[in-house]
Amino acid sequence: MSDQTDSRNKIGEGSQPGSAFYGHFDAMPFHQYLGLKVQSAEKNRATLRLHRNEETPTGIGGSVNGGVLATMVDMAAVAAVFTDVPEKAMPAGTADLQITYLRQASGDYLDAVAEVVKRGRQLCTIQVAIVNPEGVTCCMGRVLYALRPI
Structure with missing residues (x-):
């Protein structure tokens, strides 16, 4: 994977429910603090990239903190859901x-x-999967995301 974010697809533009999500994701202060951007x-698919810096919370041996990884799992899942609400x-x-x-x-x-x-009604x-630059999976997650019928 390249390190460029300019080539990402513009999912959610226009009247789609996800437009606000994709328009503001990279600008959110917490995501900026973490160095997390939509790649x-x-x-039904999304890739987020965390660019490590001196502010990135670390754990044992200087690896990325587990709470940061859990945040990445959650935010990537939400980004994938928002591609087709x-x-x-x-x-x-x-x-x-x-x-x-x-x-x-x-x-x-x-x-x-x-x-x-799987995309159900609710x-x-x-x-x-969170992968390192060599393509090795560091952790895996499963998320259930709720939708509310209107």
């Missing part, structure tokens, strides 16, 4: 988040690759 998005539904929030840490997460950047595996199931 790419297409229907039905017109008669509103986002309602994360209903469940599970994460399995496989190895220390190190490197100049980490990618959170999310894919919606719940979406999303799988997320």
